[in-house]
Amino acid sequence: MTAIFDSISEPLSRRVTAGLAKIGLVLRSRAWKGAGLAGVTPTQGQALALLREAPQGMKLAALAHLLGVSAPTASETVSALVAKQLAEKTPGSDRRSLTLKLTQQGETIALRTADWPDFLGTAVETLDPSEQAAFLRALVKIIRALQENGDIPVQRMCVTCRHFRPYAHPGSPTPHHCAFVDAPFADRHLRLNCPEQEPAPAEQRDAAWTRFAAPAGA
Amino acid sequence: MTAIFDSISEPLSRRVTAGLAKIGLVLRSRAWKGAGLAGVTPTQGQALALLREAPQGMKLAALAHLLGVSAPTASETVSALVAKQLAEKTPGSDRRSLTLKLTQQGETIALRTADWPDFLGTAVETLDPSEQAAFLRALVKIIRALQENGDIPVQRMCVTCRHFRPYAHPGSPTPHHCAFVDAPFADRHLRLNCPEQEPAPAEQRDAAWTRFAAPAGA
DNA sequence: CGGTCATTGTTCGGACTCCTAACTATTCAC
DNA sequence: GTGAATAGTTAGGAGTCCGAACAATGACCG
The missing domain is CATH 1.10.10.10 (Winged helix-like DNA-binding domain superfamily/Winged helix DNA-binding domain)
Structure with a gap:
C-alpha cells in the first residue's frame, strides 16, 4: 500500500x-x-x-x-x-x-x-474552524517540543500550566478544564500566552502531557 | 454549548x-x-x-x-x-x-x-504521522491563500499544478493523482516546491482547489 | 535615424540587526 | 576584604534593509 x-x-x-x-x-x-x-x-x-x-x-x-x-x-x-x-x-x-x-x-x-x-490571520481564516483548532493543537505540540528542547524560551502555555486538566470531561465538546477560572474548554481555546499561567511541577506537567497528547484523547 | x-x-x-x-x-x-x-x-x-x-x-x-x-x-x-x-x-x-x-x-x-x-524537524516529528499530514495540508492551504493574495511569491505547489488531480481516487488512502508521474498520492505527499510543477490555467486551478479544499474531500 | 521610456542592476547614505570581546559597576560568597 | 559572578554598556565589524539617484541597455515610435 x-x-x-x-x-x-x-x-x-x-x-x-x-x-x-x-x-x-x-x-x-x-x-x-x-x-x-x-x-x-x-x-x-x-x-x-x-x-x-x-x-x-x-x-x-x-x-x-x-x-x-x-x-x-x-x-x-x-x-x-x-x-x-x-x-x-x-x-x-x-x-x-x-x-x-x-x-x-x-x-x-x-x-x-x-x-x-x-494578512496572515486572513489566510488562516480560510481554514474551517475545526481545521484551525487542529492546527493550533499541532502548533502547541511543536512549540512544547521546542521548549522542552531548549530551542525556544519558555512560553506561558496551557499545556504546561498548573491549572490545566486535560480531558477532565471526556467525550464533551469542551473536554479540558481550566482550574483557574474553573471552566471547561476545547482545543480551540488553547493559549500560548496566558497571563494567568503558572508552570506546573514536573510530575504534574508530564502526566498532563501524556494525557493530552494521546492520539484519540482517550 | x-x-x-x-x-x-x-x-x-x-x-x-x-x-x-x-x-x-x-x-x-x-x-x-x-x-x-x-x-x-x-x-x-x-x-x-x-x-x-x-x-x-x-x-x-x-x-x-x-x-x-x-x-x-x-x-x-x-x-x-x-x-x-x-x-x-x-x-x-x-x-x-x-x-x-x-x-x-x-x-x-x-x-x-x-x-x-x-531542530524544528525534530519538533515536528513529535507529532504522529497523520497529524503531520493534516498539518501539512493546512499549511498548504495557508500558503495558497497567501499566494492568492499576493503576500508571498508564487510557489511550485501541487495544488496549483497542471498535473494535479485531487480526489481522483475517492475513498483510497492515496486519493489524489499526479498526472506527471501518473501515480496516486496522499495529503502527506503534497509538495511545496516540486521541480516538475507547472502552473495550471486559472479555470482548472479553481476547479481543483474547490475539490481539494472540501472539508470531507467528498 | 533619433528620441523617448521602461528594464536591469548598481551605488550611496543612513538606520538597524547582530555578533564577540572587552569594559564598568555592583553584588555576593567566603 | 578580595575574588568571582552578574547586569548592562561600549567598541568594532559584518550584514540587512530601505529609498533615491544612477548608468547602462533594450524596445518602441514617429
Whole structure:
C-alpha cells in the first residue's frame, strides 16, 4: 500500500519545516514594511509587544532572552526605543539592573504594530474552524517540543500550566478544564500566552502531557 | 454549548498567527547561530538554497522577489556570496541582466546550511504521522491563500499544478493523482516546491482547489 | 535615424540587526 | 576584604534593509 511518492519525496517533517520557514520568511519581510510605517523596525516592534505583555516591567536580560538575541543587541534596541520615547529605563531591584517599561506613546504604537501579521490571520481564516483548532493543537505540540528542547524560551502555555486538566470531561465538546477560572474548554481555546499561567511541577506537567497528547484523547 | 472561553479569548486565528510568529522568531535567531558557523548569514543562506533549486540560473530580480527583499539588498547579498566564491555572475540574455549560479563550493555550503532548521524537524516529528499530514495540508492551504493574495511569491505547489488531480481516487488512502508521474498520492505527499510543477490555467486551478479544499474531500 | 521610456542592476547614505570581546559597576560568597 | 559572578554598556565589524539617484541597455515610435 506504500505509494511511490513515499520513496521519492523529501521526508514529511522536512516539507513541513520548509513550509513553516516560508511563512517565517514572509513574516520577516512584512515586518519591515508594516512596522516601518509605524516608525519602528521589526525587532523594536517585537520588543514593544513583549513589553506590553509585562506591565510590571522587564529586565534587559529577560527581554534579550525572549527576543532570542544577545544582550548587546537588546541594549541597542532598547536605546533606540528610549530615544524614540516609546520606552523608558527605570531603576531595578539592584543598582546595576534596570526595569524596562513602555511609555504612553509606546503603548499606542505597540497596539498598532500588533496588527501587522493580520494578512496572515486572513489566510488562516480560510481554514474551517475545526481545521484551525487542529492546527493550533499541532502548533502547541511543536512549540512544547521546542521548549522542552531548549530551542525556544519558555512560553506561558496551557499545556504546561498548573491549572490545566486535560480531558477532565471526556467525550464533551469542551473536554479540558481550566482550574483557574474553573471552566471547561476545547482545543480551540488553547493559549500560548496566558497571563494567568503558572508552570506546573514536573510530575504534574508530564502526566498532563501524556494525557493530552494521546492520539484519540482517550 | 458555547464555552465561556469563546468570549474571553483572543480569536483563534490570532493565536495561530502568534504561534507561527513565535516559530518564525526562533527560525530567525537560529539562522544567525547555525548559518554563522558555515560562514554565511541568514539571507545569504536563503539565497544559496534558492539558487540550488534553480540549477539553470536565476536573475537578480527573481532572487530579490523570492527573498522578499528589495533589489539593492539582493545585489549586496549576491556580492557578498561572490566575494566568498560561493556564487558567480554570468552574462544573461541581455547585456544588462545577469544569471546567478552557484559555484562548486556554493553547492557544498548550500547542502550544509539546508540542515539548519533540523531542530524544528525534530519538533515536528513529535507529532504522529497523520497529524503531520493534516498539518501539512493546512499549511498548504495557508500558503495558497497567501499566494492568492499576493503576500508571498508564487510557489511550485501541487495544488496549483497542471498535473494535479485531487480526489481522483475517492475513498483510497492515496486519493489524489499526479498526472506527471501518473501515480496516486496522499495529503502527506503534497509538495511545496516540486521541480516538475507547472502552473495550471486559472479555470482548472479553481476547479481543483474547490475539490481539494472540501472539508470531507467528498 | 533619433528620441523617448521602461528594464536591469548598481551605488550611496543612513538606520538597524547582530555578533564577540572587552569594559564598568555592583553584588555576593567566603 | 578580595575574588568571582552578574547586569548592562561600549567598541568594532559584518550584514540587512530601505529609498533615491544612477548608468547602462533594450524596445518602441514617429
